[in-house]
Amino acid sequence: MRFFIGFSDMIDRAMRFIAMFGGWLGVMLVIAVCYDVVTRYFGVPKPAGLNSTMIQESEYWLHSFLIACSIGYAYLKDAHVRVDLFRPNFSGRTKLWIELFGLIAAVIPYSLLGLWLSWPYTVKSFLSGEISKSQNGLSDLWILKGGLVVLFVLIFFAGISKFIKIIAALRGDLPMEEVSGEEL
Template structure:
C-alpha cells in the first residue's frame, strides 16, 4: 500500500512537471510580444504600417496588451502545482522552520487536510461555473479591438486549481508514507518532500568551527 502511494504520487508529480514545463516555454512568446509592443511604440512608421494593413486585426495594441496579461496568468497557473511540490513557495513561519523534520511533516499533513485540500476543492468547484458562465455568455474583451472568447483564459484558473490539487494529493500520499511507513520507505518519501526536509544547500554548509572544503 505505501509503495503504491509513492508510485501514485510520482505520477501526479510528472503531470504537474509536464504542465509546468509547458508554462515555462510560454515565457518566450511573452517576451516577443513585449519587445514588439515596446519597439512599435518607439518606431512610429512600423506602427503606422501595421495599423494600415491586415496585420492590425491580429497585432492591435489592445490585443497585444491583453495577450501579455493572459500569458502572465497562464504561466503562473500552470506552474503553481509544481512550485508547491518543489517547496519554492514563500514560507515565513520562523517557528515551523525550527521544528524537526517529522514535526514539520505532521504540521504539513494537518494543514493539507484542514485548509489546503478543502479550499482547493471549493476553488475547483467554483471555477467550473466561472468558466461555464463565461462560455455560455460568449464573453469577450470589453474593448472593441480586444481578445474574444474570454472563457479560454478563465479556464486556466480551473486547470491551475486542478494541478494544485494534484500536487496537494501527491504531497499527502508522501506524507502518509513518511509518517506511517517503514524506515526504508520513510527515507524515500522524505527525499520527495522538499517542503518538509532541509534544503540540500543547508546540508552542504560547514558546521560552526569547521572550514568548508
C-alpha cells in the same frame, strides 16, 4: 503504499511537464511584451488584424496561464512563499505533521472551493460567448477564465501528491527528504 507512491510520482511528472510548458509561456510573454514596446514606441507597423489592445490582452493571458501552469510544481518543490517563524526549529517528523495539517486544513479545501467557484464562472463565460470589453480585444474570454480551473486542479493534485508522500514518510515507506526539496 507502493501504488500510492507511484501515483504521486506520476502526478509529479505531469506537474513537471505542465510547468515546463508554463516556462515556454514565459518566453512567449517576454516576446509579446518586447514586441508591444517596440511597435508602440518606435512606430513599427503591426501586421494586419493585430492591434495594441490584442497584444496587451495576450500579455496578461500569457501571464495568467504561466502562473496557473507553474503553481502546482512550485508547491511540490517547496518553491512557494512560506512564512516560517518556528518551523526551522522543529524535527523532520514535526514538520511533516505541520505540513499534513496545512494540506488537510487549507490546501486541499481551498483548491476544491476554488474549483467549485471557478468552474461555473468559466462555463457561464463560454455559454454566453463572452468577449473582451474592449472593442479591439481578444474573443473567447472563457479560455482566460478557464485558467482558474487549471490553477485549482493543479493545486489540488499537487496537494494530493504531497499528502501521499507525507503519509508514506510518516509510515517510514519513503525517506523524509523525498517529501520536499528541503532537508527535513
